[in-house]
Amino acid sequence: MTKSKRTKKNPGISLERLAELRRATLVASAGASTRLEGSKLSDKRVEEVANIVFGQK
Numbered sequence: 001m002t003k004s005k006r007t008k009k010n011p012g013i014s015l016e017r018l019a020e021l022r023r024a025t026l027v028a029s030a031g032a033s034t035r036l037e038g039s040k041l042s043d044k045r046v047e048e049v050a051n052i053v054f055g056q057k
Helices: 015-036 043-053
Strands: none
Touching: 015 043
């Protein structure tokens, strides 16, 4: 098992994994929300836009 930081409330989930889960949830939620409004954006495109907005690669 790797020595990654664990959260206090979730000792079994590393901070890195928690960040990944939050990001995936953000992308899926934003994609679903925009599609409800009639947009044709895929989750992949939503992720690309999020990367631009938040300055990530």
